[in-house]
Amino acid sequence: xxxxxxxxxxxxxxxxxxxxxxxxxxxxxxxxxxxxxxxxxxxxxxxxxxxxxxxxxxxxxxxxxxxxxxxxxxxxxxxxxxxxxxxxxxxxxxxxxxxxxxxxxxxxxxxxxxxxxxxxxxxxxxxxxxxxxxxxxxxxxxxxxxxxxxxxxxxxxxxxxxxxxxxxxxxxxxxxxxxxxxxxxxxxxxxxxxxxxxxxxxxxxxxxxxxxxxxxxxxxxxxxxxxxxxxxxxxxxxxxxxxxxxxxxxxxxxxxxxxxxxxxxxxxxxxxxxxxxxxxxxxxxxxxxxxxxxxxxxxxxxxxxxxxxxxxxxxxxxxxxxxxx
Amino acid sequence: xxxxxxxxxxxxxxxxxxxxxxxxxxxxxxxxxxxxxxxxxxxxxxxxxxxxxxxxxxxxxxxxxxxxxxxxxxxxxxxxxxxxxxxxxxxxxxxxxxxxxxxxxxxxxxxxxxxxxxxxxxxxxxxxxxxxxxxxxxxxxxxxxxxxxxxxxxxxxxxxxxxxxxxxxxxxxxxxxxxxxxxxxxxxxxxxxxxxxxxxxxxxxxxxxxxxxxxxxxxxxxxxxxxxxxxxxxxxxxxxxxxxxxxxxxxxxxxxxxxxxxxxxxxxxxxxxxxxxxxxxxxxxxxxxxxxxxxxxxxxxxxxxxxxxxxxxxxxxxxxxxxxxxxxxxxxxxxxxxxxxxxxxxxxxxxxxxxxxxxxxxxxxxxxxxxxxxxxxxxxxxxxxxxxxxxxxxxxxxxxxxxxxxxxxxxxxxxxxxxxxxxxxxxxxxxxxxxxxxxx
Numbered sequence: 001x002x003x004x005x006x007x008x009x010x011x012x013x014x015x016x017x018x019x020x021x022x023x024x025x026x027x028x029x030x031x032x033x034x035x036x037x038x039x040x041x042x043x044x045x046x047x048x049x050x051x052x053x054x055x056x057x058x059x060x061x062x063x064x065x066x067x068x069x070x071x072x073x074x075x076x077x078x079x080x081x082x083x084x085x086x087x088x089x090x091x092x093x094x095x096x097x098x099x100x101x102x103x104x105x106x107x108x109x110x111x112x113x114x115x116x117x118x119x120x121x122x123x124x125x126x127x128x129x130x131x132x133x134x135x136x137x138x139x140x141x142x143x144x145x146x147x148x149x150x151x152x153x154x155x156x157x158x159x160x161x162x163x164x165x166x167x168x169x170x171x172x173x174x175x176x177x178x179x180x181x182x183x184x185x186x187x188x189x190x191x192x193x194x195x196x197x198x199x200x201x202x203x204x205x206x207x208x209x210x211x212x213x214x215x216x217x218x219x220x221x222x223x224x225x226x227x228x229x230x231x232x233x234x235x236x237x238x239x240x241x242x243x244x245x246x247x248x249x250x251x252x253x254x255x256x257x258x259x260x261x262x263x264x265x266x267x268x269x270x271x272x273x274x275x276x277x278x279x280x281x282x283x284x285x286x287x288x289x290x291x292x293x294x295x296x297x298x299x300x301x302x303x304x305x306x307x308x309x310x311x312x313x314x315x316x317x318x319x320x321x322x323x324x325x
Numbered sequence: 326x327x328x329x330x331x332x333x334x335x336x337x338x339x340x341x342x343x344x345x346x347x348x349x350x351x352x353x354x355x356x357x358x359x360x361x362x363x364x365x366x367x368x369x370x371x372x373x374x375x376x377x378x379x380x381x382x383x384x385x386x387x388x389x390x391x392x393x394x395x396x397x398x399x400x401x402x403x404x405x406x407x408x409x410x411x412x413x414x415x416x417x418x419x420x421x422x423x424x425x426x427x428x429x430x431x432x433x434x435x436x437x438x439x440x441x442x443x444x445x446x447x448x449x450x451x452x453x454x455x456x457x458x459x460x461x462x463x464x465x466x467x468x469x470x471x472x473x474x475x476x477x478x479x480x481x482x483x484x485x486x487x488x489x490x491x492x493x494x495x496x497x498x499x500x501x502x503x504x505x506x507x508x509x510x511x512x513x514x515x516x517x518x519x520x521x522x523x524x525x526x527x528x529x530x531x532x533x534x535x536x537x538x539x540x541x542x543x544x545x546x547x548x549x550x551x552x553x554x555x556x557x558x559x560x561x562x563x564x565x566x567x568x569x570x571x572x573x574x575x576x577x578x579x580x581x582x583x584x585x586x587x588x589x590x591x592x593x594x595x596x597x598x599x600x601x602x603x604x605x606x607x608x609x610x611x612x613x614x615x616x617x618x619x620x621x622x623x624x625x626x627x628x629x630x631x632x633x634x635x636x637x638x639x640x641x642x643x644x645x646x647x648x649x650x651x652x653x654x655x656x657x658x659x660x661x662x663x664x665x666x667x668x669x670x671x672x673x674x675x676x677x678x679x680x681x682x683x684x685x686x687x688x689x690x691x692x693x694x695x696x697x698x699x700x701x702x703x704x705x706x707x708x709x710x711x712x713x714x715x716x717x718x719x720x721x722x723x724x725x726x727x728x729x730x731x732x733x734x735x736x737x738x739x740x741x742x743x744x745x746x747x748x749x750x751x752x753x754x755x756x757x758x759x760x761x762x763x764x765x
Contacts, residue, residue, distance in 0.1 A: 017603045024607075028615050137751075141743040143695060145702050146736045149722045157726045258610070262703055263722070274703060277614050284618055293611040300608050 007309060014305050018298065023064055025293050029286050030060045037283060039081040050079055077294075078287030082276075087291045090272065098256035098268030101167070101184065105191035106253055110246065112192075113199025120200060121207035121238075122230065132200065139197035148190045148263045155186060162186065166265040187264045191257065195249070202245055207238040240315045248307030255299045269295070364680065367756040374752025377745035384742060388565055391558025395543075406532050408550050409477060414469050415545035415553075415730045426543075430469035437461035439481070447471045470529075470540055477528040478510060492523045500524065503531050545730040547720060551712075553734055560714045561738065567624065568693040571631045576686060578632070579639025584670050586640075587647025594644075601641075604634045609696070614705055622707050631693065642685050646678035680757035687753050691746035698739055714739050 029035065036056065039047045051057055053076075055066035070076040077088045120132040139147075152165040164183045173180035210216065211234050219229040261270035269292060276288035311318050358366070368374060416428030429449055440448060440463055453464040492513055495503060500522040503509050508530035514523040533540055544553035586594045613630045620626045650656065651674060659673050700706040701715030714735050721732030 013602075017606055020603055021607050025611060025615065028619070032619055137747065138744065141691075141747045142740045143698055143702075143743065145699070146718065146740055149718065149725065149732060150736060152722075153725045153729065153732065258703055259699060273614075274705075277618060277705065289614065289618075293608070293615075296608045296611060297606070301606055304606070 003312060006312075010305055010309065014301050018301055021297055022294055025297070026064050026067065026290065027060055029290050030063060032284075032286065034283055035286050038286060042081055050081075054078065077291045080285050080287050082283075082285040082288070087287045090288070091269065091291055091295065094267060094269050094272050095254070097266060098261070098270065099253060101187055101260070101266050101268060102191060102253040102256050105188050105195055106250065108188070108192045109195035109199060113196045114203060116196065116200040117203025117207060118230075118235070120204040121211060124204075124208050124211075129204075133204070136197045136201050136204075139193050140201065143259075144190055144194050144257070145259045145263050147193070148186065148260065151186050151190065152263075169265075169267065183264075187260050187266065191260055199242075199246075203238060203242050206241050207234060210234040210237040213237075240311070240318075243314050244307035244310045247310050248303040251303035251306055252299060255296050360680070364753075364756040368752050371752040371755060373748045377748035377752070380741055380745040381749065384561065384738075384745070385565075388558050388561045392555050392562065395552055395555050409528055410473075410532070410542075410546050410550035411548050412550075412724070412728050412731075413473065413542050413546045414728075415543060415734075416470060416541050417543050418541055428468060428470045428541075429466050430472075431464060431466050432469075432472070433464045434462050435465070437463045440465055443467075443472070443475060447475060471538065474527065474529050478525055492525055495522045495524060495526075496520055497522070506530050544734045545728070547717070547731055548724060548728075553717070553731065556712050556717060557714075557734055557738055560712050560717060560735075561742075563708065563711055564694050564697055564714060567627065567631075567697065568690045571628055571635065571693055572686060572689045574628070574632050575636040575689065576639045576682070578636040579641075580643050580682070582636070583640040583643025584647055584675065587644035588651055588666065588670055588674070590648070601637055605637045607634060609634070610700075610705075613700060617705060622709070624708070627697075627706060631696075635689075638689065639682070639685060642681055643678055646681060647674055650674045650677050684750065684754045684757055687746070687750040691743055691750065694739075694746070695743060 039050060054070070055063050058066070067078070075088060076086060077091075078086070080087045080090065083090055116132055116136075120129045120136075123129045155162045156165045162182050162185060163179050165186075167183045167187060168176065168180050173183075211230070213234075216229055216234055219233045220226070224232070256268050256270050258270035258274065260266065261268045262274060265271070272288065273292045276285040276292065278284075414428050414430045415426045417426040421427035431452060437454065438461070447467050448465050449468055450466040451463055452466060455462055497520045500509075503524065503526055508527040509524050510527055511525040512522060513525065515521075516523070529535060529540055542552050542554070544557065547553055547556065582597075586597050609630075612633050616626050616630045616633075647670075656669055656673055659669055664673070697706060697713070698715040698718070701708075701713040702719050703715070704719065706713065707716070717735040718732065718739070721728075721735060725732040
């Protein structure tokens with residue numbers, strides 16, 4: 001099968017999966033007993049307009065069609081009575097914050113993770129490797145919120161090195177740029193350390209496997225020095241499974257981390273989701289839950305498919321979609 | 326060529342050459358080592374995994390008996406009374422002699438006049454003394470249990486140089502109980518008509534049957550006065566029980582479906598694979614929140630949410646194992662002998678998958694505990710009448726500046742638990758992974 005046909009097939013399958021799941025989520029949310037209570041205390045005119053626009057008085061399947069049509073017609077994902085705005089606007093406003101807090105740790109973690117992974121693999125079963133592996137093990141095992149909370153205590157309360165345990169809200173941050181940067185140090189460190197640990201572990205495993213393969217022996221026998229052989233042969237092969245993970249990670253950055261956003265009170269998508277299900281006015285903000293669920297779902301699907309497809313682009317030997325022989 | 330007639334040979338010329346020698350192979354002196362023995366030997370060599378197993382054993386021990394070690398029953402009996410014991414620092418017998426977990430606490434910014442009226446033995450150390458607006462304020466380290474007991478009986482304010490006595494209103498029944506426990510310090514008034522006694526009582530004797538000096542909350546108390554030690558092991562009990570239940574259910578579903586699909590393959594497998602593909606893409610967080618929003622957070626709901634697409638991992642592992650082994654020669658041999666499909670699955674293919682499954686099982690347990698603690702930290706999982714590690718941590722985070730003990734115990738607990746489980750699963754993976762055979 002040709003590459004383009006395979007990609008097309010995967011994309012079509014993804015769209016089918018996406019539609020089915022979105023419909024299920026939509027269906028489930030519209031079946032919530034308190035869904036139709038939404039907005040009863042509001043201006044009846046607004047509520048009537050809402051019912052008309054989203055077809056709330058129609059059967060659920062029709063509601064779904066209307067919902068999808070509205071999305072394609074004027075990008076309307078629903079109206080949040082809690083926030084008195086269209087949900088897509090709220091999400092669009094929160095998304096940059098999530099990306100901002102996640103992107104820097106991601107950038108920091110790649111070189112560090114790669115370097116540590118290479119060192120650990122080259123020095124396998126020596127002291128350096130043991131130290132790195134133990135650190136990785138600890139960082140992977142201990143939940144990030146525990147690390148975050150302990151660091152908050154140490155750096156803010158115990159040693160008074162940083163001004164605030166929470167990331168400053170936008171209006172305060174505008175007045176105090178230095179404080180804003182300082183308050184972002186901890187979430188960055190926590191996120192970065194987690195990412196570094198997972199990159200290191202992945203690369204160490206892949207690289208130590210390629211280092212013991214036979215083509216490495218051949219490379220050394222041909223007269224390449226160890227660094228040459230490692231750089232040209234082992235590392236390139238180790239990167240075949242490693243890079244898709246990186247690319248997948250890049251896309252999942254969008255969905256961010258609920259934990260970090262809650263622990264550091266970052267006004268991102270995760271916080272929005274928690275607020276929506278917590279229900280500011282007692283009732284969950286269902287349209288918000290719907291859009292963020294679809295958002296997480298699409299991010300998950302997208303990062304999966306992109307990292308799968310990138311295998312074929314990175315390593316031409318891997319024939320995507322080749323049938324079983 | 327002249328042929329010899331065998332029958333004409335004289336029988337007496339034929340003799341046995343090796344009549345008395347028994348020829349056999351050299352006897353095997355070592356014991357046979359089976360698959361599990363081999364894995365166990367390798368596991369034993371992994372020191373980290375062994376130490377981790379010891380930690381897990383200790384945790385399991387305390388999880389089993391921990392909640393019963395303290396006969397501290399206040400929360401169930403009397404919420405209001407419990408509230409008086411909130412935020413007490415940890416105090417552990419024996420260790421208190423070394424200056425840690427001794428129930429001491431620094432109290433900041435009390436007036437010096439009040440501190441001076443405290444009886445002997447409460448104030449341990451004066452840390453800071455300053456004058457603010459004509460009043461001398463002190464920061465002192467106190468034996469908090471004694472201090473707390475004193476303040477509960479005599480009040481924490483000075484009015485005209487005298488402590489304001491704390492009076493409590495008890496009904497007849499409570500008053501009799503207080504008398505029986507020898508905890509009444511002074512009876513101020515008895516309102517006969519209403520059956521109410523206004524008394525000054527020793528709270529510790531009244532509530533806990535012991536003096537302040539002899540009261541030990543080993544890990545301190547939380548903001549509603551519950552014993553953190555008891556809560557911690559209760560929480561651990563819930564999380565571990567749920568972990569085992571959910572993992573076992575997932576494994577059973579995964580095993581059954583995985584072996585059927587893997588063994589029979591074909592169209593059924595193809596269709597089912599599509600279904601699994603769709604199901605696996607549903608984010609767990611969405612499943613959990615929707616179910617919780619609709620049905621609340623009973624244990625049944627939580628279990629269902631985790632099982633909903635949690636079995637897919639086991640399913641995948643089993644299916645692959647079956648694909649790998651079903652066309653081997655020994656399976657063909659078994660079939661030729663007339664073995665039924667169910668027998669081939671049970672006796673010939675399944676045992677090959679066990680090593681991998683044990684490893685996945687041991688990985689699934691810490692993964693569940695991790696996830697559960699995250700969602701209970703976020704407040705999405707919120708059991709009605711029991712606490713959880715995540716909730717203890719999020720309470721601890723709010724109070725960590727003043728009451729570090731509320732954070733530190735659950736934090737240390739979950740860290741050790743996760744680390745130990747991960748080390749054990751790594752050990753098991755290495756032990757069962759045949760590709761490691763002959764390395765080392």
